Every structure is written in C-alpha cells, then in structure tokens.
Amino acid sequence: MKLLRYGPAGQEKPGLLDSDGGIRDLSGVIPDLTGDALSPASLARLAALDPASLPRVEGNPRLGPPVTGMKNLVCIGLNYADHAAETGAPIPKEPIVFLKSLNALSGPNDDVIIPRGSVKTDWEVELAVIIGTRAKYVSEENALDHVAGYAVGNDVSEREWQAERGGAWDKGKGFDTFGPLGPWLVTKDEIPDPQNLSMFCDVDGVRQQDGSTRTMIFGVKQIIAYVSQCITLNPGDVIFTGTPPGVGLGKKPTPVFLKPGQVMRLGIQGLGEQQQRLVASA
Structure with a gap:
C-alpha cells in the first residue's frame, strides 16, 4: 500500500x-x-x-511529505562503507546520529532553497524509515515491528555549515527545504528486505549516485534499536538512514556543488521517485 x-x-x-x-x-x-x-x-x-x-x-x-506530526527527524551519517571511503572518513564503530530541523521537511517535488551565501549545497539520496509504533529500548530482533513503512528521502546538506563552521552537523542539515520526503509511504509488507534496494540520484540528467542499501554499515534493524536507546521514537517519526557514494563533496579531483536552476531527480527501488529544482534564497 x-x-x-x-x-x-x-x-x-x-x-x-x-x-x-x-x-x-x-x-x-x-x-x-x-x-x-x-x-x-x-x-x-x-x-x-x-x-x-x-x-x-x-x-x-x-x-x-507522506507523514506529518512527527517529533523527531533523525539522520544517520556515514552509514555506507563506500560513501565513507569516498570522503576519506574511517568506518564508524557506532552509528553517527544527528537531527534535522522539522522545518527541513518538504514535499518530494518542492523546490529546494539554497541558503544565502552557500557555495557547498549537496545532494544525498537516502532510504527513510517511518515509525508506526512507539520504540524505546527495542532489540534488533523486534525493531522492524515498529516500522510503518519506507520512503525516499533527500538529506540535502550544506557542507560548509556542516563541517567548517564549528559544532555538530545539524547546522548544515537543517535549513528549510533540506528534507524532501516521498512521494509516498510504502508499507513494510511491500518491502520485505530493506537491505537490498537499489537507489540513484541524478543532477541535471547526469547520474551522480548509483548505489544499494546492501552496502549500509548499520542496517535498518540496527539503526532503530540503537537510536531507541537514546531517543524515544514515536509514530510518524522519520529516520534518514545514510547515503551511498556519489555526493558532490566526494567528487575527484574537485568537489561539485549545487547551483540555482539545477534539478535533482532521485529514487529507490519500489519506493518511487522525487524531483526538486534548486532556487536561490530570497
């Protein structure tokens, strides 16, 4: 459904x-x-x-966005081994958890606003997990019992604010419109194995990301169980589970970032596609 x-x-x-x-x-x-x-x-x-x-x-x-009224928009960083490698970062020993502002949430085809002065806005196709029942201190064995379904997410990121302005990642991840979600929530009965989904992201028709949830370091069960130890997950809460390689930051020899007028198109097997146009902040 x-x-x-x-x-x-x-x-x-x-x-x-x-x-x-x-x-x-x-x-x-x-x-x-x-x-x-x-x-x-x-x-x-x-x-x-x-x-x-x-x-x-x-x-x-x-x-x-296919859900509303959430209390938490949780994200997992550096959760694909091949993405960690492209950024030169070590493989995390535990999930890297950060939060997006709820104001970042937007529709799957809404415009994405490049922040004032930004020169390092980047794309990240991600599998989003939507929680259906309250999860606190859950085990990996029971973690998927708390899932309502899955959706496509775009963890849009401003890399200067994320990594060069001091403090945690949240600043570079929480700008308005930086969390497109959808086009729909696909109930978990239609996605029997969330760890075997192909995913892609194109910018102006050029394939930038071409990955699979198979290369996740921490799978969906592990993520839900881990996050539930420190953040109570409520119905409607969303977890962005990380991105495969091919982000602009990882391009060699020179990183590539988004500009007004460009178009992102991204999708995940069985979950549909979304598309956003980049616009400059007023």
Missing part, C-alpha cells in the same frame, strides 16, 4: 495510490497520516478498503 498526502503546503489531505496510479482521498477515513493512523491496526483497516470506493482526486495535485 502506498500512502500519501496531497494539496497545498500546510493544507494537505491524506490519500492512497490506487493500482492505476491515481490518488484516492482518505480524508473521510482518517484525519491525516500521523500518530495512531500509522499503527498496525490502522494500516490493516486502510489495506482492507476498496480503493474504488474512495473519491478519486482529479488532476495532478502537489504532494506533501
């Missing part, structure tokens, strides 16, 4: 994608894709619906 949110920013309604690729309105069934709506019982009720019985949404509305 593919669940989504559509409509103007701040006024999105819940929906699902039918077998023909059309959007069906769920607002008469649930108020939004948040909290208890992501529980196993709620997802089972939604899966039992006949999409044809739901109002069809006409046209091509804007898609918002």
